[in-house]
Amino acid sequence: MPDSSVSDSLRPTFEWLYGGDCPPDEFRVEVAPDADFSSPAAVVGTASADALSWTPDADLSPVTHYAWRVAAGSASVIGPFSVLQEFWTGPLCGGAEMQPPQLISPADGSYVPDPSPLLDFDYPETACLQEWFSIDVSPDPDFATEALHATVGPSTEYDSDLAYLTDCTLYYWRAKAVYAEDMSGPYSAVSAFFTDITGGCAPHTGLPRIAGVIWADSCQAAGSPSPVPPAGCVWQEGGLAPDGVRQDAEPAIPGLLVRIAPGVCTSPDMGWTTGPTNEEGRYSQVVLPGTYCVWVFHDRDGNQAILGVGRWTHPPGGYDAPVRYEIEIDWGEERTDLDFAWWNR
Known part of the structure; x- marks a missing residue:
């Protein structure tokens, strides 16, 4: 299961490589929604030492974000787990009846000390997985100029190491679902935030x-x-x-x-x-x-x-x-x- 992929099966096959010097007795595979391996919904399985793959016996939940990991085990001792890999289960949404996303963070009217803040939103569709979204950030309320234009998905978060915001500036942001190259849903309501990156912006009592x-x-x-x-x-x-x-x-x-x-x-x-x-x-x-x-x-x-x-x-x-x-x-x-x-x- 490639990292950040979408599975078209609710019983995907997980594969890995093992380069240890000592052959293990078995491998332990853990699959959990949102990487919460203590959740009752987490799935645990074992594979023989020569299998290097495992398929769950029951369906995973549809339209869910999962993470999985694997560890070698010998004599009832479990070794260190692999790096987490994430994936989503389908089915994928088509281009019909796309919904406006709901913006979460930065919250409307908030102050942001980060020149590249995490942009977080939610999508109301639960019957299928929306694969792609478009995000715009602009200092103009009509988005005439762009500070950021990005495509993300299926994750509803965007994070970047690139500092794309200017200090002491009011920014507006929005998101929409997109499908193929020429179809998109309605934009979210627009949210605004004010950057105070250095702490040196003129003091005031709040955004109007x-x-x-x-x-x-x-x-x-x-x-x-x-x-x-x-x-x-x-x-x-x-x-x-x-x-x-x-x-x-x-x-x-x-x-x-x-x-x-x-x-x-x-x-x-x-x-x-x-x-x-x-x-x-x-x-x-x-x-x-x-x-x-x-x-x-x-x-x-x-x-x-x-x-x-x-x-x-x-x-x-x-x-x-x-x-x-x-x-x-x-x-x-x-x-x-x-x-x-x-x-x-």
């Missing part, structure tokens, strides 16, 4: 964060019109409409992309996208101090397929044009109230 929730606004009205609108509704343009205040029963809207741009709100095409919003309708983006414009296109960035026909009811200030927030944010601040409400009529 822009965040909010997008929800589906509604107006539930029945019966004869009343001068007093029902809860959650207002009179508008001769009829009832949602009031732009979130009620307990109004659901979140996941999957939307939010636009963020440095500076005042001017061109509708400026800025970069962040998201998508999660199952709670939440988006979040770490930024540097400054002025920012935050808005959502109802008819761009893939949002129209989710929103359908309707209009914005929150924040106040316009129905059909993109409603926007223009904010100032400083070190240590978190603006988590930049919410949007959509009325799907």
Whole structure:
């Protein structure tokens, strides 16, 4: 079983060489998920001295990361084990229905003292093994330039001895599943981290964060019109409409992309996208101090397929044009109230 390979069998054959001067009585083979040889799921087997190979009697678990090792044994004494070799069991995923990875480390908004930190993420697919992933690290939130572009797999970790980060810099990173040469899944949500490699960066109280929730606004009205609108509704343009205040029963809207741009709100095409919003309708983006414009296109960035026909009811200030927030944010601040409400009529 070659190191870092993928086995297409749940009963792979393990092979080794032995160069000791004294022939052993047998070989002891150990196979364990995630190299945890004390785990109850670890498998132990023996092979005769002249076999130099071993195949387990039962299936290993599918879609699992394993490590294996072998040692010579004589007179019930086990010698030193070989260097660990790792492998994964399949089946491999195809190119259909690839999922966005979930970034773990560096965590969003964290400080990193390493010029080449470990990049760690998780992949939600459990029925098959995703073989390859693409990772991007950039000082630009729209990834216009690259500090790192790497391909890894099936491991969901990337580690490098190459120092590719600059000190006192805000970096953004993302990952996606890839298949063959021309197919890829959706990107993960973008995470950001700040490098403080030498400890000499200007002191501050924390990275600013822009965040909010997008929800589906509604107006539930029945019966004869009343001068007093029902809860959650207002009179508008001769009829009832949602009031732009979130009620307990109004659901979140996941999957939307939010636009963020440095500076005042001017061109509708400026800025970069962040998201998508999660199952709670939440988006979040770490930024540097400054002025920012935050808005959502109802008819761009893939949002129209989710929103359908309707209009914005929150924040106040316009129905059909993109409603926007223009904010100032400083070190240590978190603006988590930049919410949007959509009325799907």
